[in-house]
Each structure stands twice: as C-alpha cells, then as structure tokens.
Amino acid sequence: MNVLVAGGAGYIGSHAVKQLLDAGHRVVVVDNLYRGHRPAVDPRAAFHQLDIADTEALTQAFFTHAIDAVMQFAALTYVGESVAEPLSYYYNNTAGTISLLRAMKAAGVNRIVFSSTAAVYGEPERTPIVETIRQEPVNPYGWSKWCVERVLRDYVAANRDFSFVALRYFNVAGAAADGSLGEDHDPETHLIPALLLTALGKRERATVFGADYPTPDGTCIRDYIHVEDLCNAHISAMNALQPGDARCYNLGIGHGYSVREVIDAAKRVTGVDFPVEYGPRRAGDPAVLYASAQKAMSELGWSPRYTDLDGIVATAWNWFRRHPNGYGESD
Numbered sequence: 479m480n481v482l483v484a485g486g487a488g489y490i491g492s493h494a495v496k497q498l499l500d501a502g503h504r505v506v507v508v509d510n511l512y513r514g515h516r517p518a519v520d521p522r523a524a525f526h527q528l529d530i531a532d533t534e535a536l537t538q539a540f541f542t543h544a545i546d547a548v549m550q551f552a553a554l555t556y557v558g559e560s561v562a563e564p565l566s567y568y569y570n571n572t573a574g575t576i577s578l579l580r581a582m583k584a585a586g587v588n589r590i591v592f593s594s595t596a597a598v599y600g601e602p603e604r605t606p607i608v609e610t611i612r613q614e615p616v617n618p619y620g621w622s623k624w625c626v627e628r629v630l631r632d633y634v635a636a637n638r639d640f641s642f643v644a645l646r647y648f649n650v651a652g653a654a655a656d657g658s659l660g661e662d663h664d665p666e667t668h669l670i671p672a673l674l675l676t677a678l679g680k681r682e683r684a685t686v687f688g689a690d691y692p693t694p695d696g697t698c699i700r701d702y703i704h705v706e707d708l709c710n711a712h713i714s715a716m717n718a719l720q721p722g723d724a725r726c727y728n729l730g731i732g733h734g735y736s737v738r739e740v741i742d743a744a745k746r747v748t749g750v751d752f753p754v755e756y757g758p759r760r761a762g763d764p765a766v767l768y769a770s771a772q773k774a775m776s777e778l779g780w781s782p783r784y785t786d787l788d789g790i791v792a793t794a795w796n797w798f799r800r801h802p803n804g805y806g807e808s809d
C-alpha cells in the first residue's frame with residue numbers, strides 16, 4: 479500500500495515508518511518538524527515538510543503519491559502545555575486532523591489510523607480499562623484527541639466508504655531493537671527516558687511525583703507498551719479496515735508497573751545507582767492506569783512481544799547510550 483504518515487519524524491511515527499517500509503509498503507512522511515527530527519525519517523521514505531493545517535498541500539501530496547491509507551501521529555503532546563495553551567492544542571490536534579480529513583476527502587482516500595490516547599479516559603472508573611468505560615478527559619490534550627474520535631465517528635456515519643481506527647495508547651516506551659531510532663523529546667517528560675538521561679549523567683537526579691498513592695509501594699502504576707509492538711498493531715489495524723468501519727482499541731500490555739518498579743528496572747539495566755528524589759503529587763495524575771488489551775488481541779490477532787519491563791528499558795538504554803544527544807549527534 480502507499481501510506482502517508484503524518485508526524486512521521488516524531489518518536490512513534492518514525493518507528494511506524496520503518497516498520498511499514500520493512501513490511502513492503504511505500505511511505506510518504508509529512509511533518510512540520512516543529513518537534514520532529516529529519517534524521518529520524520527513514521531515507522527510503524519520501525518526505526514533505528508541511529503542516530497538516532495546509533489542506534491544499536496535503537491534497538497535492540495525496541494525488542502525487544496515489545495514497546491508499548493514512549497514519550495520523552502529528553500532534554502536540556504535553557498535558558501541562560495543553561492546560562496553558564488550549565487553543566494551540568485544539569487548533570493543532572483537532573482542527574489539524576480535520577484539515578487532513580478534508581484533504582483525504584478531496585483526494586478520495588478513505589482509510590485512517592489515528593493516534594488517540596488513554597488520556598481520553600481521564601480518571602477511569604475502573605481498571606483494567608476497557609474501551610467502553612466512560613470517557614471524560616481531564617485536560618485539553620485528552621479532549622483534543624477525544625474530539626477527533628467524535629469527528630471520525632460522525633464522518634464515517636455520513637460516508638460509508640470511509641473507515642477509521644482510533645488507537646488509544648497507554649505509555650509508549652523503548653526504541654527500535656537495532657538502535658537506529660529512539661525517543662528524543664525536548665523537553666523530555668516521559669519516565670523511562672528521564673531515568674536513563676539521569677543514569678547517563680545528563681540530569682542530576684530523577685524526580686518522582688508522589689509516593690503516597692493508594693498503591694502497594696505508594697507510587698503511580700502505568701502500562702508501558704514497547705514502541706515496536708505499538709507500531710505492529712497499527713499495521714494490523716490498517717490492514718483490517720473495511721469500508722464503513724469505526725474501530726477503537728486500547729494499546730497497552732494489560733499490566734501495570736509502579737514508578738518504583740520502573741526505577742529499579744532502569745538501575746538494573748544501566749548498572750547505575752542514580753539519585754532519585756520524591757516530590758509532591760502532580761495535579762491530575764490518577765493512581766493506577768492500565769489497559770485491557772483484549773479487544774486488540776482478539777480482533778486484530780495482535781499481541782505484544784515485550785511484556786517485561788527490563789526488556790523494554792534495555793532497548794531504550796541501547797538508544798540513549800549510542801545517542802546521548804538524540805538525533806543531534808551520531809554514534
């Protein structure tokens with residue numbers, strides 16, 4: 479298939495591009511490089527530096543490359559920033575995706591895989607989280623994604639040739655097993671990279687936000703899914719789509735690890751006993767979040783290969799050791 483990957487210069491998108499190419503698809507990346515990295519884009523892919531708000535340029539790209547399907551990763555992704563700048567989040571994430579859909583419509587492209595998030599559940603009423611529980615995000619980032627899911631649902635109801643799958647990711651972690659791609663966010667707020675950057679000596683200490691949660695060791699519990707497993711699920715979901723489909727799946731491993739367990743894993747994998755400080759809770763962090771991934775497993779025939787924390791952390795460590803300055807420095 480000819481697949482257009484929006485946000486393909488970012489962390490997850492760049493891994494998806496590589497996996498699509500390895501699976502024999504042709505790939506066109508569009509990214510405005512606001513937070514992505516040109517060197518993260520596999521040289522086998524075509525690249526257009528453009529914003530998804532530019533409907534006309536996107537339409538042109540769809541025609542030029544005879545696109546069959548879209549994977550939409552392009553978004554702003556910081557919860558705190560979304561609280562401070564909600565308009566940017568709704569404009570970029572929600573209106574941006576509508577622009578992409580309008581370009582798809584103009585070019586007759588009818589299949590999209592959309593990056594949604596566990597943030598659509600807000601404070602979940604129970605765990606493991608199944609797709610049907612109440613969705614009530616607690617920040618503009620989560621709402622900006624929830625709105626897109628709503629738009630997609632309404633659009634497929636009006637256009638039965640169209641189909642979509644919204645994939646609600648839990649905490650995405652790890653790096654390409656061959657060490658060629660990894661996580662390079664600025665600022666880096668994700669737990670595993672933050673710990674590994676501390677192990678490398680690039681940060682003085684790691685900070686844990688809250689050790690008084692009602693969990694066995696007092697720290698928050700999250701579900702960590704390896705980025706390559708996540709991207710495999712995208713390809714399975716894209717291949718499964720039939721006209722008129724409106725699908726939605728959680729992507730996690732179905733098991734939670736506490737922040738303390740992740741710190742222990744990072745210390746084991748790196749062999750470095752880096753300093754950790756315990757601070758107050760952050761507003762809006764639920765104690766426990768982990769997925770039921772049963773629906774994706776049974777309907778897509780997908781299952782994660784990485785279910786053990788040390789294995790996930792080891793791939794990330796391989797990346798950070800070889801690229802301590804991310805894409806800014808080669809091996």
Ligand SMILES: NC(=O)c1ccc[n+]([C@@H]2O[C@H](COP(=O)([O-])OP(=O)(O)OC[C@H]3O[C@@H](n4cnc5c(N)ncnc54)[C@H](O)[C@@H]3O)[C@@H](O)[C@H]2O)c1
Pocket residue numbers: 484485486487488489490491508509510511512513514515528529530531550551552553554555570574593594595596647648649650651663
């Ligand atoms: N990383 C996670 O744990 C996680 C969890 C849940 C959901 N997600 C979602 O997955 C997707 C990818 O996340 P990521 O961690 O790879 O983020 P990222 O910031 O590394 O990648 C996003 C990419 O999109 C590009 N982009 C942003 N706005 C754009 C626009 N208007 N036009 C063109 N390009 C644009 C950025 O330049 C960047 O390359 C996002 O949609 C995010 O909301 C990520």
